[in-house]
Amino acid sequence: MRYAKEHKQETKQRIIAMAGRRLKSNGIDGSGVATLMKDAGLTNGTLYAYFASKDELVATAVADQMRAQHENIVAQAAPGRAGLEQIVRWYFSPEQRDSIEDGCPNAALLDEIARSTDSTRQAYTDGALVLIDGFAARLAPHDPPSARPKALGLLGMLAGTMQLSRALTDRQLADQLLEQGIRNALTLLDAEQHN
Amino acid sequence: MRYAKEHKQETKQRIIAMAGRRLKSNGIDGSGVATLMKDAGLTNGTLYAYFASKDELVATAVADQMRAQHENIVAQAAPGRAGLEQIVRWYFSPEQRDSIEDGCPNAALLDEIARSTDSTRQAYTDGALVLIDGFAARLAPHDPPSARPKALGLLGMLAGTMQLSRALTDRQLADQLLEQGIRNALTLLDAEQHN
DNA sequence: TGTACATCAGTGAACGCGCGTTCACTGATGTAC
DNA sequence: TGTACATCAGTGAACGCGCGTTCACTGATGTAC
Numbered sequence: 260m261r262y263a264k265e266h267k268q269e270t271k272q273r274i275i276a277m278a279g280r281r282l283k284s285n286g287i288d289g290s291g292v293a294t295l296m297k298d299a300g301l302t303n304g305t306l307y308a309y310f311a312s313k314d315e316l317v318a319t320a321v322a323d324q325m326r327a328q329h330e331n332i333v334a335q336a337a338p339g340r341a342g343l344e345q346i347v348r349w350y351f352s353p354e355q356r357d358s359i360e361d362g363c364p365n366a367a368l369l370d371e372i373a374r375s376t377d378s379t380r381q382a383y384t385d386g387a388l389v390l391i392d393g394f395a396a397r398l399a400p401h402d403p404p405s406a407r408p409k410a411l412g413l414l415g416m417l418a419g420t421m422q423l424s425r426a427l428t429d430r431q432l433a434d435q436l437l438e439q440g441i442r443n444a445l446t447l448l449d450a451e452q453h454n
Numbered sequence: 455m456r457y458a459k460e461h462k463q464e465t466k467q468r469i470i471a472m473a474g475r476r477l478k479s480n481g482i483d484g485s486g487v488a489t490l491m492k493d494a495g496l497t498n499g500t501l502y503a504y505f506a507s508k509d510e511l512v513a514t515a516v517a518d519q520m521r522a523q524h525e526n527i528v529a530q531a532a533p534g535r536a537g538l539e540q541i542v543r544w545y546f547s548p549e550q551r552d553s554i555e556d557g558c559p560n561a562a563l564l565d566e567i568a569r570s571t572d573s574t575r576q577a578y579t580d581g582a583l584v585l586i587d588g589f590a591a592r593l594a595p596h597d598p599p600s601a602r603p604k605a606l607g608l609l610g611m612l613a614g615t616m617q618l619s620r621a622l623t624d625r626q627l628a629d630q631l632l633e634q635g636i637r638n639a640l641t642l643l644d645a646e647q648h649n
Numbered sequence: 650t651g652t653a654c655a656t657c658a659g660t661g662a663a664c665g666c667g668c669g670t671t672c673a674c675t676g677a678t679g680t681a682c
Numbered sequence: 683t684g685t686a687c688a689t690c691a692g693t694g695a696a697c698g699c700g701c702g703t704t705c706a707c708t709g710a711t712g713t714a715c
Contacts, residue, residue, distance in 0.1 A: 267658070286569055288483035292702055302660055304704080313702060359568075365618075370565050373554075373620035374481055384623045411627070412615060412634040419614015420607060423560075425568035428579045432606065439607040446645045447638055462691070487669055497693055499671080508669060 271309050274299040278320040279327070280360040283367035287317055287375065314375075318382040321372065324364035325386025333393035340448060343397045343413075347444040350417050351437045356424050365414060366421035390414065398448070413447060416440075466504050469494040473515040474522075475555040478562035482512055482570065509570075513577040516567065519559035520581025528588035535643060538592050538608075542639040545612050546632045551619050560609060561616035585609065593643070608642060611635075 277298040281290050292313050293303040310316045332349065336342035349355065355362045365387075372383045394410035395403040420440040427433040472493040476485050487508050488498040505511040527544065531537035544550065550557045560582075567578045589605035590598040615635040622628040 270658080284569075286483060286566060288481060289569070291700065293700080301658095303702085304661065305659055307703070307705095308658070367565060369614070369617040369621055370562060371481060373617055374479075374484070377623065380621060380623045383621055387618075387622065407627075408630045408634040411618065411631045412638045415615035415618035415631065415635070416611040416638065417614070419564070419612070419617065420610035422564040422568055422614065423582075423606065423610035426564055426575060426578055427582065428572065428575045432602075435603045436606045436610065439603040440610070443607045443611065443642055443645075446642060450641045450645070465691080486667065488667080496691095498669085499694065500692055502670070502672095503691070 270299070270301075274301070274306075274309060274316070275320050275323045278316055279324040279364070282317065282320055283324070283362065283364060284360040287368065287371045314379065317375070318379040321364060321368065321379055322382040322386050325383065325390060328363060328365075329386070329390050329393055333390060336393075336397070339397055339400065343394065343448055344445065346394075347417070347441055347448075350421065351440045351444075353434065353437065356421060356433075356437065359425070363418065363421065365418035366425070369418050369422070387411075387414065409447075413444065416444065416447065465494070465496075469496070469501075469504060469511070470515050470518045473511055474519040474559070477512065477515055478519070478557065478559060479555040482563065482566045509574065512570070513574040516559060516563065516574055517577040517581050520578065520585060523558060523560075524581070524584050524588055528585060531588075531592070534592055534595065538589065538643055539640065541589075542612070542636055542643075545616065546635045546639075548629065548632065551616060551628075551632065554620070558613065558616065560613035561620070564613050564617070582606075582609065604642075608639065611639065611642065 274296070278290075278295045281295055281298050285294075292306055295313075295316065296303050296306055306313070306316060310319065332346060336345045350363065359367055372380060375383075391407060391410035391414055392403060394413055395406035398409055399406035417440070420436065420443070424433045424436045424440070427436070469491070473485075473490045476490055476493050480489075487501055490508075490511065491498050491501055501508070501511060505514065527541060531540045545558065554562055567574060570578075586602060586605035586609055587598060589608055590601035593604055594601035612635070615631065615638070619628045619631045619635070622631070
């Protein structure tokens with residue numbers, strides 16, 4: 260039975276990863292169970308062999324997306340301010356904006372998460388804390404916890420600016436906004452705190 | 455027939471205004487036609503006496519919300535930097551965060567709008583341009599158009615930060631983020647442009 | 650090694666329900682003469 | 683002023699469809715002896 264169990268774990272991971280992509284491009288309410296499972300090459304009923312409900316899959320997929328964002332983007336970046344600038348420039352690249360299913364879960368799902376169940380919001384919050392601790396460690400290497408609010412502020416600004424760039428029908432304006440986003444983020448990184 | 459026509463116009467306005475509130479609190483995909491009409495004291499079928507489709511109502515309600523945001527908040531604010539500071543402090547108040555149906559449509563709907571039909575995105579874009587021109591007139595009174603990207607950047611930052619504060623399950627952290635949002639917005643208002 | 654049985658992942662039809670949309674109809678209010 | 687008719691806003695049942703969830707079942711793979 261060992262092979263079978265390992266196989267089932269792999270399948271679960273595949274469901275979670277594909278669901279993360281689908282949720283980001285169609286939204287939470289916009290992604291049905293049949294579609295989510297078909298993305299993983301399975302039929303609707305199979306979901307309940309892995310999760311208690313669609314909501315549990317959503318919470319798990321959101322957690323996984325946040326973890327992936329930390330692992331692939333934040334943890335990979337250089338230490339200190341240089342790393343944050345790397346992250347910001349990647350974030351506001353037209354590629355990130357235009358491939359929403361590969362992009363940042365914050366930009367794709369934040370307002371829907373705010374409306375979601377407690378368990379989804381909790382999964383999101385846990386993931387966000389890991390992400391912002393990666394920011395904080397680069398903002399204030401000698402006292403990361405003190406930089407948490409600043410790190411949260413940066414995350415919110417990144418996500419909102421990206422959403423706005425995606426929502427605008429005027430491509431030129433949307434591109435100008437991405438460039439403005441980079442300038443604003445660098446301004447915030449370097450700012451002595453306002454009071 | 456004059457009375458009747460005026461009555462129908464009033465009813466249409468009521469549908470639009472109530473739909474705006476419902477969409478902000480339940481989301482676009484989360485608000486059904488029956489619910490939207492019931493909010494206005496009507497039955498499901500009546501929608502099609504006023505709009506060609508749910509999507510047309512959504513686009514109209516989004517436009518109305520953006521217009522109201524401009525009229526009630528931005529246009530009311532003082533000229534110059536003082537007015538922007540007023541707006542920012544209102545925006546990041548706990549009251550605005552906690553009553554989503556009365557609050558800013560950008561914070562409530564931006565990622566869903568980015569996934570919407572072209573007509574909804576267009577209605578949103580038109581409304582956003584009016585809003586940011588109100589910002590731009592206060593950022594650069596002598597050359598408002600030059601401040602458009604900066605104004606857009608501010609709008610994205612406001613909306614994203616508010617969404618994040620709503621999504622977090624940790625209330626204390628969410629409150630700290632609102633305060634950080636004020637500091638960040640003021641920093642951006644006063645910043646000489648980064649390059 | 651061969652056979653009987655247990656366990657497994659996955660299927661897909663069916664459940665009740667709400668979705669967006671259509672349409673024949675109601676009843677109140679207006680106009681015509 | 684009274685009566686016949688037109689126009690109006692709104693109703694609510696019905697359409698086909700997709701939703702989340704359940705469950706009897708299949709067939710492959712494992713274990714027992």
